[in-house]
Amino acid sequence: MPMGTRHTVTGILRRSRYGLYALEVDGGxxxxxxxxxxxxxxxxxxxxxxxxxxxxxxxxxxxxxLWLGGSVGN
Incomplete structure (x- = not known):
């Protein structure tokens, strides 16, 4: 996947290092x-x-x- 591409991803939101957040994606x-x-x-x-x-x-x-719940339309 090239940089600059648009993505819509669903998963569990977690705290990450350096003040960022991490998204654990469904399916790995x-x-x-x-x-x-x-x-x-x-x-x-x-x-x-x-x-x-x-x-x-x-x-x-x-x-x-960023919104709560599963992906809309997928």
Missing amino acids: GVWQLDCGWGWKARKLVGQKVTVEGTRGGFDLLFVDM
Whole structure:
């Protein structure tokens, strides 16, 4: 998957190192999430969420949207 591509991913939101969050994806794998300063993601830690964002590295997503529950339309 090339960098700059758009992704919509569902999994369990976890705290990660360096103030980031991690998404444990259904079926395996982990994405590191850069949610920026404005997000209130900490109240969703441990819950199933869907994230939409742009790939910024090997396992890094720059988050545009984050919502509780499974993916809409997938």
